[in-house]
Amino acid sequence: MTEAPARGYTVLARKYRPRKFADLIGQPHVVQALQNAISTGRVAQAFLLTGSRGTGKTTTARLLASALNCMAEQRTGVEPCGECASCLDVARGEDLDVIEMDAASNSRVDDIRQRLESIDTRPARGRYRIYIIDEVHMLSASAFNALLKTVEEPPAHVKFILATTNPEKIPETILSRCQRYDFRRVTLAEISQRLQEICTAENLAPGEGVLRMLAEMAEGGMRDALSRLDQLVAFAGEKASAEEAERVFGLVGRKKLLTLLEQLAAGDAKSGILFAEQVFDSGKDVAEVLAALVALTRQLLIVQASGASDAQGLDIAADELPALKRTAALFGLAGLVYLAELLTECRQRVRRAAFPRVVVETTFVKLAMLKSLESLESLAARMDEAADQALVHSNVKVPEQETVTHIDSTIENHKQAPAAPAAPVRGRAATESEERAVAELKKKFRAR
Ligand SMILES: Nc1ncnc2c1ncn2[C@@H]1O[C@H](COP(=O)(O)OP(=O)(O)OP(=O)(O)O)[C@@H](O)[C@H]1O
Ligand SMILES: [Mg+2]
Ligand SMILES: [Zn+2]
Missing domain, CATH: 3.40.50.300 (P-loop containing nucleotide triphosphate hydrolases)
Incomplete structure (x- = not known):
C-alpha cells in the first residue's frame, strides 16, 4: 500500500x-x-x-x-x-x-x-x-x-x-x-477511519477529536484531509491536541460554536456580534468557521428530524448527543432549516464580499431575530384564529394556508419526531395597525 x-x-x-x-x-x-x-x-x-x-x-x-x-x-x-x-x-x-x-x-x-x-x-x-x-x-x-x-x-x-x-x-x-x-465525496466516517489507520502506521497520536476535525474540514476530499494532517504534524508534532489544531487551521472549537448557537436561539444578538468580532480580530479563517457552523447545523437537523435517542448511524460522536439535542430543540426543525440556509448563504457571500465582517454580523443578528419572529408568528396565528372566527360568522371561504418546509435530503430517511402540540394563544384582540405590521412581517418571514 x-x-x-x-x-x-x-x-x-x-x-x-x-x-x-x-x-x-x-x-x-x-x-x-x-x-x-x-x-x-x-x-x-x-x-x-x-x-x-x-x-x-x-x-x-x-x-x-x-x-x-x-x-x-x-x-x-x-x-x-x-x-x-x-x-x-x-x-x-x-x-x-x-x-x-x-x-x-x-x-x-x-x-x-x-x-x-x-x-x-x-x-x-x-x-x-x-x-x-x-x-x-x-x-x-x-x-x-x-x-x-x-x-x-x-x-x-x-x-x-x-x-x-x-x-x-x-x-x-x-x-x-x-x-x-x-466519484463520490468520501464520507466523514470513511475519512476519519482512514486517517486513524494512517496515524497508527505512522506512529502519530493526535488528541481526542482531532481526526474528526480534519475529516470535517476536508469536505469529502481524502487528499485534503491528508494534507492537513501533514500540516498539523509539522506545526504541532505527533501528539497534536484539538486546541493546537484549532490554532493551526484558524478554527473555533465546537463547544464555542454550540454556545454561539444557543445564544442566537435565545435572541442574543449582542453575543453574535461579539463572536464575529473575535473571529475577525483573532485572524481566524472566517470561511472555515462558517463551514464548521454549517456542518454543525446539519448535524443538529439530523438529530432533531430523527428524534434520535442514540447516535448510531448519525455520524455523530455518542458523547456529544445530549448537547446537540438540547441546542437542536431550542431552534426546532423549521428554525434549523432557516439556520442552515442563512449560514450557507453567508458562507457563499463572505468569499466575494467587500466587507465580509458586515455579512457575518448581519447573519448572526438575523438569526437572533428568529426568536422574536417566532413570537410574531404566534401572534399571527392568534390573529388568524380571530379572523377565522369572524369569517365563520360572515360565512366566507378562505383558501388553505400554504405551509412549506423544505428539509435537507439527508434527513429524509430519518423518522420525523412528533411535533409538540402548539400552545393555544389567548389575549386581547389585535389593533388594526398591529394587524398590518404583523401581516407584513409574516409575508417577509414566509418569503425566506
Ligand atoms: N478514494 C480514495 N481512497 C483512498 N485514498 C484516496 C482516495 N482519494 C484520494 N486519496 C488520497 O489522496 C491522494 C490524491 O488522490 P488523487 O490524486 O487520486 O485525487 P484526484 O481525484 O485525482 O484529485 P484532483 O481532482 O485534485 O486531481 C491519493 O494519493 C490518496 O492518498
Ligand atoms: Mg487528479
Ligand atoms: Zn503487476
Missing part, C-alpha cells in the same frame, strides 16, 4: 496513494464496474473519471492502467499485483506504455498532437498503450478536436483514461465516446 519514501520526506497523500482497488475508499460503485469490465474483457476504449478534488480519480486512472498491463501470472482477481516491473513503473509514473499528460499545463493542440504521434506504435511491454489525460477540461477547443479524432477510432492496442473535476466543460462529442464514472 505504501510507496517507499524517495529522498527526505514524502507527503502522506503520496505515500498512501492506494496501490490496489481494495485500498480505494468510498468508491465501491466505480471499483465494481471497472473490475467487471476487466474480468469480462469488455474494456471500453475511453474512460472518463469525474468528481471533486482528491477523491481518487488520478489514483484510479493509474490502478486501471496497472490492472490492464500487469504482467503477473498469479493475480487476485483483477487487482494489479503491485510488484511486477509494469506495476512498479506505472506507480512511479515512469512506464513507457502509460503516457500521462496534465492538460492543465499542456492545453494546446500541439501538445496533444505531440503526445498522440506515437499512437500507432505497439506497446513496448504491456498489452496496451494507455493515455491518461488529467484535468482534461483544460484542453483548448482545437486540442479537443485533435483528441476527438483519435478517441473515435483508436487502434485496438490503445486506451484512453480522462480525468476531470469539471465534466460540464467537456464537449458532448468527447463525452459521448467515453464510459463515464462519477
Whole structure:
C-alpha cells in the first residue's frame, strides 16, 4: 500500500496513494464496474473519471492502467499485483506504455498532437498503450478536436483514461465516446477511519477529536484531509491536541460554536456580534468557521428530524448527543432549516464580499431575530384564529394556508419526531395597525 519514501520526506497523500482497488475508499460503485469490465474483457476504449478534488480519480486512472498491463501470472482477481516491473513503473509514473499528460499545463493542440504521434506504435511491454489525460477540461477547443479524432477510432492496442473535476466543460462529442464514472465525496466516517489507520502506521497520536476535525474540514476530499494532517504534524508534532489544531487551521472549537448557537436561539444578538468580532480580530479563517457552523447545523437537523435517542448511524460522536439535542430543540426543525440556509448563504457571500465582517454580523443578528419572529408568528396565528372566527360568522371561504418546509435530503430517511402540540394563544384582540405590521412581517418571514 505504501510507496517507499524517495529522498527526505514524502507527503502522506503520496505515500498512501492506494496501490490496489481494495485500498480505494468510498468508491465501491466505480471499483465494481471497472473490475467487471476487466474480468469480462469488455474494456471500453475511453474512460472518463469525474468528481471533486482528491477523491481518487488520478489514483484510479493509474490502478486501471496497472490492472490492464500487469504482467503477473498469479493475480487476485483483477487487482494489479503491485510488484511486477509494469506495476512498479506505472506507480512511479515512469512506464513507457502509460503516457500521462496534465492538460492543465499542456492545453494546446500541439501538445496533444505531440503526445498522440506515437499512437500507432505497439506497446513496448504491456498489452496496451494507455493515455491518461488529467484535468482534461483544460484542453483548448482545437486540442479537443485533435483528441476527438483519435478517441473515435483508436487502434485496438490503445486506451484512453480522462480525468476531470469539471465534466460540464467537456464537449458532448468527447463525452459521448467515453464510459463515464462519477466519484463520490468520501464520507466523514470513511475519512476519519482512514486517517486513524494512517496515524497508527505512522506512529502519530493526535488528541481526542482531532481526526474528526480534519475529516470535517476536508469536505469529502481524502487528499485534503491528508494534507492537513501533514500540516498539523509539522506545526504541532505527533501528539497534536484539538486546541493546537484549532490554532493551526484558524478554527473555533465546537463547544464555542454550540454556545454561539444557543445564544442566537435565545435572541442574543449582542453575543453574535461579539463572536464575529473575535473571529475577525483573532485572524481566524472566517470561511472555515462558517463551514464548521454549517456542518454543525446539519448535524443538529439530523438529530432533531430523527428524534434520535442514540447516535448510531448519525455520524455523530455518542458523547456529544445530549448537547446537540438540547441546542437542536431550542431552534426546532423549521428554525434549523432557516439556520442552515442563512449560514450557507453567508458562507457563499463572505468569499466575494467587500466587507465580509458586515455579512457575518448581519447573519448572526438575523438569526437572533428568529426568536422574536417566532413570537410574531404566534401572534399571527392568534390573529388568524380571530379572523377565522369572524369569517365563520360572515360565512366566507378562505383558501388553505400554504405551509412549506423544505428539509435537507439527508434527513429524509430519518423518522420525523412528533411535533409538540402548539400552545393555544389567548389575549386581547389585535389593533388594526398591529394587524398590518404583523401581516407584513409574516409575508417577509414566509418569503425566506
Ligand atoms: N478514494 C480514495 N481512497 C483512498 N485514498 C484516496 C482516495 N482519494 C484520494 N486519496 C488520497 O489522496 C491522494 C490524491 O488522490 P488523487 O490524486 O487520486 O485525487 P484526484 O481525484 O485525482 O484529485 P484532483 O481532482 O485534485 O486531481 C491519493 O494519493 C490518496 O492518498
Ligand atoms: Mg487528479
Ligand atoms: Zn503487476
